[in-house]
Amino acid sequence: MSEKLQTRCVIVGGGPAGMMAGYLLARAGVPMAVLEKHADFNRDFRGDTIHPSTLELMHELGLLDEFLKQPHQEVRELRAVVNGQVVPVADFTSLPTRCKFIAFMPQWDFLNFLSSHAKQFPTFQLRTESEVVDLLIENSRVVGVRAKTPRGELEVRADLVIGADGRHSIIQARAGLERREFGVPIDALWMRISKKQDDPEQSFGFFQHGKLLVLLDRGGYWQCGFVIPKGGFDEIKERGLPQFQNDIVSFARFLRDRVTELNDWSKIKLLTVQINRLRDWCREGLLCIGDSAHAMSPVGGVGINLAIQDAVATANLLAEKLRSGAVSVNDLRKVQARREWPTRLIQGLQVFIHRRVVTGRASGRRNSLPFVLRLLKWFPILRQLPARFIGVGPRPEHFRSPTAV
Numbered sequence: 455m456s457e458k459l460q461t462r463c464v465i466v467g468g469g470p471a472g473m474m475a476g477y478l479l480a481r482a483g484v485p486m487a488v489l490e491k492h493a494d495f496n497r498d499f500r501g502d503t504i505h506p507s508t509l510e511l512m513h514e515l516g517l518l519d520e521f522l523k524q525p526h527q528e529v530r531e532l533r534a535v536v537n538g539q540v541v542p543v544a545d546f547t548s549l550p551t552r553c554k555f556i557a558f559m560p561q562w563d564f565l566n567f568l569s570s571h572a573k574q575f576p577t578f579q580l581r582t583e584s585e586v587v588d589l590l591i592e593n594s595r596v597v598g599v600r601a602k603t604p605r606g607e608l609e610v611r612a613d614l615v616i617g618a619d620g621r622h623s624i625i626q627a628r629a630g631l632e633r634r635e636f637g638v639p640i641d642a643l644w645m646r647i648s649k650k651q652d653d654p655e656q657s658f659g660f661f662q663h664g665k666l667l668v669l670l671d672r673g674g675y676w677q678c679g680f681v682i683p684k685g686g687f688d689e690i691k692e693r694g695l696p697q698f699q700n701d702i703v704s705f706a707r708f709l710r711d712r713v714t715e716l717n718d719w720s721k722i723k724l725l726t727v728q729i730n731r732l733r734d735w736c737r738e739g740l741l742c743i744g745d746s747a748h749a750m751s752p753v754g755g756v757g758i759n760l761a762i763q764d765a766v767a768t769a770n771l772l773a774e775k776l777r778s779g780a781v782s783v784n785d786l787r788k789v790q791a792r793r794e795w796p797t798r799l800i801q802g803l804q805v806f807i808h809r810r811v812v813t814g815r816a817s818g819r820r821n822s823l824p825f826v827l828r829l830l831k832w833f834p835i836l837r838q839l840p841a842r843f844i845g846v847g848p849r850p851e852h853f854r855s856p857t858a859v
């Protein structure tokens with residue numbers, strides 16, 4: 455059975471970029487649909503950070519008070535444990551934003567919140583279990599998408615397709631957009647270990663001799679991200695599970711009484727880390743935003759913020775025109791022009807951090823702190839710089855798109 459739908463804008467992917475763009479376009483009265491391949495937002499492979507700049511947007515949208523009623527943790531200072539030494543890395547308390555903290559909240563709660571508010575707008579549609587498999591192209595213009603659903607095929611025709619389908623984007627691949635890859639020397643292993651009441655507070659991460667363990671507090675358990683050299687998972691498997699468990703404990707000793715929960719490799723998922731960027735983020739009828747236009751590394755925990763900023767710029771620049779009809783490729787290029795340099799800057803910093811900090815080349819002596827971290831330890835005022843980079847980012851966007859009357 456096949457279903458056909460006609461709308462003004464179809465957004466592929468219900469992640470931070472897609473849901474924020476969907477919310478803002480629907481708020482502006484643009485007829486639109488978000489197609490998400492999963493049945494819900496409950497997936498593990500997501501960061502949990504809601505940045506001060508995103509919280510500022512929530513305030514501008516009048517949603518902040520309600521948003522902060524959701525269970526979350528407010529982190530005003532990020533600390534890292536580097537070769538056994540605690541180093542304060544970022545101090546958010548002097549940011550020029552209403553909320554001077556990062557809110558840690560499971561991303562599915564954030565996306566459910568956005569979706570429940572977006573559903574109040576009559577032009578909003580979220581179609582879950584709708585996996586886009588192809589673009590519809592006529593006379594070189596993208597005119598819609600084809601998706602697989604449990605009920606059969608779905609064809610959506612639209613004046614604009616927004617690719618917000620993340621770092622394995624089918625949209626950018628089918629559109630033939632040229633992509634530049636930046637070498638990344640790391641991958642991440644992703645797993646859960648249960649949490650106890652007297653565990654230490656969440657920190658930025660545990661660094662040791664070029665290795666890194668990140669623990670995200672998800673209430674009843676720690677979501678663990680263990681950074682490994684790219685392609686190194688097979689070697690880790692060959693050394694065996696007990697050795698791997700020891701590695702984890704050597705970073706966070708308080709996990710030693712439960713690290714054996716990781717008793718099967720199926721509980722440990724490999725996430726490949728990439729940094730790449732499209733040369734052109736758009737063509738006639740199509741725009742890519744978020745990781746679909748520029749895949750981000752987890753370093754710095756800034757990819758979600760950047761994806762949301764792209765969505766806000768998209769709505770600011772396109773909503774008014776989309777309300778009355780199609781947008782030209784020149785309109786779409788304005789989104790890239792606005793968002794490209796912040797993306798370049800952040801990706802450049804991520805590549806630098808991969809090379810100098812995460813892979814440990816910055817420090818000569820085994821137990822010494824990299825010079826940059828020593829500076830942060832000695833001069834507290836310098837911690838405002840990483841706070842600005844992580845919490846707000848370059849060129850923060852503000853809500854300017856119209857609101858439907």
Ligand SMILES: Cc1cc2nc3c(=O)[nH]c(=O)nc-3n(C[C@H](O)[C@H](O)[C@H](O)COP(=O)(O)OP(=O)(O)OC[C@H]3O[C@@H](n4cnc5c(N)ncnc54)[C@H](O)[C@@H]3O)c2cc1C
Nearest residue numbers: 467469470471491501586619620744745752755756757758
């Ligand atoms: C291991 C890891 C940890 C990270 N941790 C953090 C962090 O703590 N903080 C941070 O800011 N960033 C983090 N990042 C980066 C961050 O995850 C991304 O930059 C961010 O999620 C990008 O948002 P997005 O909306 O563009 O894409 P995504 O979040 O990837 O969302 C894409 C959505 O599209 C859907 N989709 C995909 N294909 C299709 C299709 N064909 N049809 C329909 N739907 C589709 C997916 O199901 C998904 O819901 C991390 C990245 C990795 C790899």
